Amino acid sequence: MASLNVRAALLSVSFLVLALGLWEMATQPPEAETGMSEYEMLMGGADQESRVPPPSAVLKLAWEELSNPFYDAGANDKGIGIQLAYSVYRVLTGYLAAMAIALPIGFLIGMSPLMYKALNPYIQLLRPISPLAWMPLALFIIQDSDASAIFVIFICSIWPMLLNTAFGVANVRQDWVNVARTHELGPLRTAITVILPAAAPTILTGMRISIGIAWLVIVAAEMLVGGTGIGYYVWNEWNNLDLASVIFSILMIGVVGMLLDLALGKAQKLVEYKE
């Protein structure tokens, strides 16, 4: 088993080295020209010919950014750490608000087929709406760009949690509910002591899907409203057509998204049970 892991790791690393090597070779900047005419200098010389930056340039930039992630050079220029913190803050605020509403309602419609049938059409209608379609409406009604971004996270992360909770609750084995009934437990106690633990893995699956969606949405939302956050960072670098920074920020978005998913994956393990 250990040898398989080692071999897999070796293979992973060699794929990486190979890919980066090819990328580096394919994107060598042209030789610096000497004796450029004035026109050529005003045209930016040959620098701009090579479009995609080589990985070494991205790594160099990553090193610079990560060695000073919390600098603050004015309202529109902050370090990558600060930008990520803003994004994480927005995601978690919207996500927690969604959780506060999705879990109780999910329980309600999971336990009551009547409520399920009554609310299902609305859920099905609202669920497929793209986050960015909400944005103009949110900006108009809420009149605050930061709150609008949080609202968009909220509205997009609520549905998987809601549906998974309802599904988990509805599919708790009837025997267990019957046992609770013979013990004369009230509905609230039944919900907390029997249904919640039984449905927990499904609920957490929903929460894990939701955090993934929330993290996907925040970048688009921040590109639109601007100001702060990793989405704004990408937009600002796009503004400057600076691909090295864009690639670097894409990697950072991936890393943070992975960490958020890992955290919920761990939580999911905690509530797993074997029948």
Added chain:
Amino acid sequence: MTTKSLGNPFNGDQSLIHAKTCGCPECKLGQETPSVSLNLQQSQSRDAIASEAAMDSEAMMDRAIESAVVRSVFGHNDHSRRSFMKMMGAGSAAALLGSVFPLDKAKAAVKESLGKLEKTKLNVGFVPITCATPIIMAHPMGFYERYGLDVTVTKTAGWAVARDKSLAGEYDASHMLTPMPLAMSMGAGSTPEPFIMPAVENINGQAIVLHVDHKDKRDPKQWKGFKFGVPFEYSMHNFLLRYYLAENGIDPDKDVQIRVVPPPEMVANLRAGNLDGYLSPDPFNQRAVWEKVGFIHMLTKDIWEGHPCCAFACSQKFATQNPNTYGALLRAIIDATQYSNNPDNRKEISEVIAPKNYLNQPAPVIQQVLTGYYADGLGEVKNVPDRIDFDPFPWHSMGVWILTQMKRWGYIEGDVDYKGIAEQVYLAGETGKIMEELGYTAPDRTYKTHTIMGKTFDSDRAEEYARSFDIGRV
């Protein structure tokens, strides 16, 4: 300009009189300083803005008052003042004067009468283009501070967001396009909310850029089927492009496609072949040349020399609720616009506004835009110093022209009170007064005729003009 009238009045070696030929270091720094007025309120504000020294506004005001008092004691005779100060020594002279004249009280009284700023922390939005130069450079170069304002300039992703954040009150004032406050006040493309535009930011400064593949298609008649980008529907870019196309016999609604594309995305779209060309704000015209994906077909100044482009606007509510703050902000903006107008300052400004916090562009690109010494992408170096220019005066006739084009292309319908709306939104009178107060010359009228592609526009006959075109939607 300098704080030269604010020399230390207690210094016997220093002259407070600066004749035209004066060679003192302060005079060498800047010429054309308005003559010193002894009206305290005016001289303070005029001199405060003129400061290049790092004097804060408090200290500057104190100095202005001291100066005025000392001057009046000596009957405005600078010679006797200087000999007196030399004899007494500055310290004892100040003490002596203080004992007979309550200087501190005078200072306090004057500051009171200037009007307290209702609000000193302000949010001003800008879209990262060179049209916003005065709004941006006023921040790093301290123009806002000189008027006691702590302004945060926030980069905004596009015009629709700038509009929404302004409507929501998140921005106290914002960089806009000159047609936007007109449209917003009329409720075209948004809920109606009275907006005012006390200052134009830039004139000229746009260009038509085409993809390098179209180098052989310099005649607009060959452009049928092209896809063009403009930054916003209610923009000079849209109206000028439509005007130019129509004058060349191309119907902008039928023969070509005009899309709204945010400025930063234009170069990427041009490269991807998604656009054949665009009429957009700089630096994205010069950036297309720098990236070798486009060339400058023509500058918009060759369509309409001196056309307005971007604006400084705020809601009427903000101005009426915070009159002193509004006044201070407007002074800072007018002053920054006039400073940007001077070609000698352009290089310095380019360096200050190029970094990430502001435009986030390569400095050589910004410099080519602001100085007008640029590569056109066709193999030539051009020298057009007024490629972009800055003039804050919001001519009512410009507003009327914009309205005629909105009518022409069907953005507004029915009877339009051209002059009424222009006068309600473009505050030319107020701007003129402040320009005079700050020592600049302001026009004595607010309407004039404009020549656009050789045709004269007379704002007295707006409706007739809007209907006079062969291609139009009226």
